[in-house]
Every structure is written in C-alpha cells, then in structure tokens.
Amino acid sequence: xxxxxxxxKFRVLKTGQSMTLLCAQDMNHEYMYWYRQDPGMGLRxxxxxxxxxxxxxxxxxxxxxxxxxxxxxxxxxxxxxxPSQTSVYFCASTSVLAGGKSNEQYFGPGTRLTVT
Amino acid sequence: xxxxTQLGSHVSVSEGALxxxxxxxxSSVPPYLFWYVQYPNQGLQLLLKxxxxxxxxxxxxxxxxxxxxxxxxxHLTKPSAHMSDAAEYFCAVSPYSSASKIIFGSGTRLSIxx
Numbered sequence: 001x002x003x004x005x006x007x008x009k010f011r012v013l014k015t016g017q018s019m020t021l022l023c024a025q026d027m028n029h030e031y032m033y034w035y036r037q038d039p040g041m042g043l044r045x046x047x048x049x050x051x052x053x054x055x056x057x058x059x060x061x062x063x064x065x066x067x068x069x070x071x072x073x074x075x076x077x078x079x080x081x082x083p084s085q086t087s088v089y090f091c092a093s094t095s096v097l098a099g100g101k102s103n104e105q106y107f108g109p110g111t112r113l114t115v116t
Numbered sequence: 117x118x119x120x121t122q123l124g125s126h127v128s129v130s131e132g133a134l135x136x137x138x139x140x141x142x143s144s145v146p147p148y149l150f151w152y153v154q155y156p157n158q159g160l161q162l163l164l165k166x167x168x169x170x171x172x173x174x175x176x177x178x179x180x181x182x183x184x185x186x187x188x189x190x191h192l193t194k195p196s197a198h199m200s201d202a203a204e205y206f207c208a209v210s211p212y213s214s215a216s217k218i219i220f221g222s223g224t225r226l227s228i229x230x
Contacts, residue, residue, distance in 0.1 A: 043206070
C-alpha cells in the first residue's frame with residue numbers, strides 16, 4: 001500500500017494564480033482531511049470530507065475549495081492564491097470505528113507551497 | 117469547546133535522559149487521545165493512541181503515555197532519549213461521540229543534546 005500520497009511536493013505560485021493539490025489514499029478510508037501547517041500554530045483544519053460527494057468546512061476554509069468525487073481522492077483548490085496561503089499542506093485520511101468515532105489519521109508527506 | 121494544550125514549544129534533553137512532553141486536554145465526553153511525531157520535511161506519524169482501554173499506552177520507539185482523567189492529561193514519556201528522537205511532537209484529541217475531526221496541539225519541538 002502506498003498509504004496517502006500528495007501531488008505536487010513543492011510549488012511556487014504568483015499572487016492571483018490558481019492551483020489544485022491532489023490527495024490520494026488506497027486504504028479505503030471514509031474520512032479525508034486537508035490541513036495547513038504554519039510555524040508555531042500546529043495543524044489547522046481547512047476542509048474535510050466524511051464520504052464521497054460530501055465536504056465540510058474546517059477551522060480555516062476561506063480562500064480554499066475542495067471536492068471529493070471519488071472515495072480515494074480529495075482535491076484542494078486555491079482559486080486566487082495570496083501570500084498568506086504560503087504554508088505546508090497535509091492531507092490525511094482515517095477510517096470509522098464502531099460507535100462512529102474516527103480512528104487515528106494517516107498523513108501524506110505534505111506539499112510545500114510558496115505564494116509570491 | 118474541546119481543546120488540547122501542549123506545555124512548552126521547545127524541550128531540550130541530554131542523550132540518555134528522561135523525555136517528558138506535556139499535554140492537557142479539555143473535553144466534556146471521554147476522548148480518544150493521540151501522540152504524533154513529525155520528522156523534518158515529513159508528514160505526521162502516529163506514536164500511540166488512547167481509546168479508553170488501558171490508561172498506560174505503549175507506542176513505537178520506546179515512548180509511552182498515561183491517560184489521567186483527574187488531571188485531564190496525556191503526557192508522553194521515554195526513559196532514555198536517543199539522538200534519533202529529535203523531532204516535533206503533536207498531541208491530539210478526538211472528543212466527539214461521532215468524531216470526524218481531530219484537534220491538534222501546537223506542537224513541542226524536542227532537541228537532544230549529545
């Protein structure tokens with residue numbers, strides 16, 4: 001199993017440009033997440049999905065959109081990049097335990113995005 | 117609201133010394149608790165988790181953590197630090213009865229002195 005993979009690993013954008021980050025998991029997990037990590041702030045949840053065709057906002061959703069057309073893929077889009085979106089982006093996925101609680105999350109290797 | 121607090125953004129210990137990373141949580145319902153480790157330029161990797169079974173949880177690389185409900189704590193320990201333990205450590209809580217989210221602490225960077 002490849003686990004959770006992210007594409008691309010690095011990207012530099014100019015302000016106003018758009019891009020899509022791709023996350024793929026091969027563990028048949030129901031839940032998928034996008035986080036951003038900034039120094040001293042831990043991980044902040046951007047958007048998440050509890051199943052194919054469903055998405056929900058997290059803690060810092062502004063400026064981002066997501067889609068989950070297939071169970072194994074979760075896409076994060078930036079329509080008009082801003083310097084404040086310079087960050088490391090992590091995708092994660094998890095399964096659902098009996099009783100509805102989520103199991104531990106499995107993380108991808110991250111995408112380092114710089115917006116100039 | 118549920119939250120998790122990690123005391124100390126940076127901890128430095130000598131090789132062979134005890135490692136103690138502190139984590140306190142707030143939750144109105146019994147939580148699941150996790151410790152993750154992040155090595156430079158990598159994603160997060162699960163060290164251990166508490167899911168309401170044994171209160172003392174053993175993880176990978178010699179780490180363990182004890183769930184103390186009365187203190188709302190889940191501190192991470194390792195008896196003898198190794199240079200390879202240098203990394204960032206995150207405590208996380210999954211407190212909801214139908215959890216779809218995990219709340220992460222701000223992280224503690226562990227440095228090991230030779």
